[in-house]
Amino acid sequence: MKFSVTVTLKKDVLDPQGTVVQNTLVDMGMNNLKSIRQGKHFEIEVNENNQANAVKKVDEMCKKLLVNSIIEDYKINKI
Amino acid sequence: MKFSVTVTLKKDVLDPQGTVVQNTLVDMGMNNLKSIRQGKHFEIEVNENNQANAVKKVDEMCKKLLVNSIIEDYKINKI
Numbered sequence: 385m386k387f388s389v390t391v392t393l394k395k396d397v398l399d400p401q402g403t404v405v406q407n408t409l410v411d412m413g414m415n416n417l418k419s420i421r422q423g424k425h426f427e428i429e430v431n432e433n434n435q436a437n438a439v440k441k442v443d444e445m446c447k448k449l450l451v452n453s454i455i456e457d458y459k460i461n462k463i
Numbered sequence: 464m465k466f467s468v469t470v471t472l473k474k475d476v477l478d479p480q481g482t483v484v485q486n487t488l489v490d491m492g493m494n495n496l497k498s499i500r501q502g503k504h505f506e507i508e509v510n511e512n513n514q515a516n517a518v519k520k521v522d523e524m525c526k527k528l529l530v531n532s533i534i535e536d537y538k539i540n541k542i
Contacts (some may be wrong), residue, residue, distance in 0.1 A: 386529045388469075390467075390469075390504050390516060391504070392504065392506065402505075405505075405528070405529070408468060408522055408528060409528060410487040412527060412528065414520065414523070416494075416509045416510040416511050416520060417507070417508075417509055417510075417520075417524070418509055418510050419506075419507075420505055420506065420507045420508070421505070421506045422503065422504070422505055423503075423504035423505070423506070424501065424502075424503065424504060425469050425470070425471065425501070425502040425504040426481075426499055426500070426501055426502070427471065427498075427499065427500045427501060427502070428496070428498075428499045429496075429497040429498045429499070430495045430496055430497055431495040431496075431497050432495050441493065441495060441496075444493070445488055445493060445496070449487060449488060449491065450484070452540070
């Protein structure tokens with residue numbers, strides 16, 4: 385069973401990497417760019433047939449390693 | 464108009480960062496983990512009311528800066 389996990393910085397947390405990308409794009413002439421924020425994306429495949437259990441496993445991986453819950457939010461989607 | 468862009472390594476490209484995460488998760492006791500691959504995620508807001516034009520702009524940003532099309536694939540979604 386395959387899931388995608390999207391990890392984004394919470395909205396009040398500064399995103400210096402995103403700011404650099406934004407400035408670069410503006411310098412390249414992209415005037416209609418309003419904002420850009422960068423995050424992480426994971427594609428996780430687990431050996432588990434029960435969807436509820438699989439989501440629980442993925443959620444555990446997020447909490448224990450992939451996500452810093454102080455500054456980041458995450459979303460799990462089945463793919 | 465707001466879009467999410469997901470950038471992933473093409474499937475035949477090695478993902479050393481993903482492999483490290485995978486090994487770490489297995490070492491932490493996540494036995495049902497089959498595979499994990501890491502990618503990038505962008506949330507882009509553009510000043511543009513016409514959706515087709517907005518998508519075109521975002522696509523241009525991807526091609527010019529955000530994505531290395533030799534080794535990466537990308538997907539644009541409206542959010």
